[in-house]
Amino acid sequence: MNAPSTLPADFLRSSIWAANLGADTLARVESEVLERSVPGGGVVCRKGSPVDYWVGVIEGLVKISSVSAEGKSVTFTGVRAGGWFGEGSVLRTTAWGYDAVALRDCRVALMPRATFHWLLETSIEFNRFLLEQLNERLSLFIGMLESDRLLEPEARVARCLASLFNPHLYPGGGRDLQISQEEIGYLSGVSRQRVNQALHVLGQAGLLRVAYGGVTVLDLPALGAFGS
Template sequence: MADHGSHTRPGISRARLAHIAAWSIELPGEEADRACAGIVEKTYARGTCICPKNTILESWTGVVTGLIKVGTVSPEGRGITFTGVPAGGWFGEGTVLKNEPRRYDIVALRDTRMAFMDRATFMWLVENSVAFNHFLVRQLNERLGHFMALLEYDRLLDATPRLARCIASLFNPVLYPGAGNHLEITQEELGLLSGMTRQVANQSLKALEKDGVVVLEYGGVTVIDLERLRSYGA
């Protein structure tokens, strides 16, 4: 693991857990305490590869603040982005369950703080917590639908609809709870996540704003009509 982050002590408070992990609200006291003891937070500078592809990262990962990109590089050297994960999102549960190397790179698109739950704690919750398992079923089901939609729009849609679906995916209330209707994200970051240049992303954003589905603000986007954004171009 390319770990260039600054460390904090293992273990966090119950209040901190509730702040960084919406799923923890469902956990009974003992289970929440167990989760707290197994989490460490680290910070990473923009551009840091938090975890390279084919690295075994024996932790379940969450984004506390910032934004990360999940992607890879093709044999021809072309960068491919699978998705972005904003603050509040937890991911990588499938890899931890299978105890296999990550099949993608995790890169910080801006200064980012991450939470890592060690695999032993994660597996204890899987084996002992009904509430945690209910959460995982919802999470995995939602993620499957999320990636099917990303595959569809990447292959079938032009730039503006593709960007619209990319933005909408970052407002998924199950995968990224607590996002509200505003996301701090730059046009450059949106371009990286949707596989287009900053210039094309800028043109597409202006088209979406003109159509009344988003409002562009300095360093961010506010969604006006999420349902239209999700089906834009259909």
């Protein structure tokens, strides 16, 4: 069922930002990027700790969230295989402004801060990619401001899933995603029971197909616009 595990080098080459890099540039990046495994429930990076790397998800699913002083948790987004996060932190700050937690066993690629900045200074294509990625995330968060307060659980689940199929953030992801209803609950801030109901509503609407341990998106545009 699962694809054979991706080698770090293959993962880097399949990232869109790497598509137009020269061979020697790519070789240097490959030699400097590290790989690390994070068990399910483990912390990829913790709020307040130094930002030493830009992080790519090779395999698994990572939740980006923040916990308030009273212990209330807010999830910003999920990052699935193929996605990179932390560019804002690497660019502007020295400490992470949020937590990144592995929802299941993960393998992540770590690009050292220095490598990131070197790419930033040498590659126009890399800059173009960052501009697009930051823009995609901005519109994602703007949409969340609306959906978080105004929309019912069905729409929140719909948008949460749609965001995981964003072709700019997760290239080559296909239409299928292995994700449990519990994981969707963590990402969308909806109880698992409500996720279960919502998935059936969305399935009835023909927007997606639910399967054991995963979903298949049938109509991505409609999914992202559900409820508005």
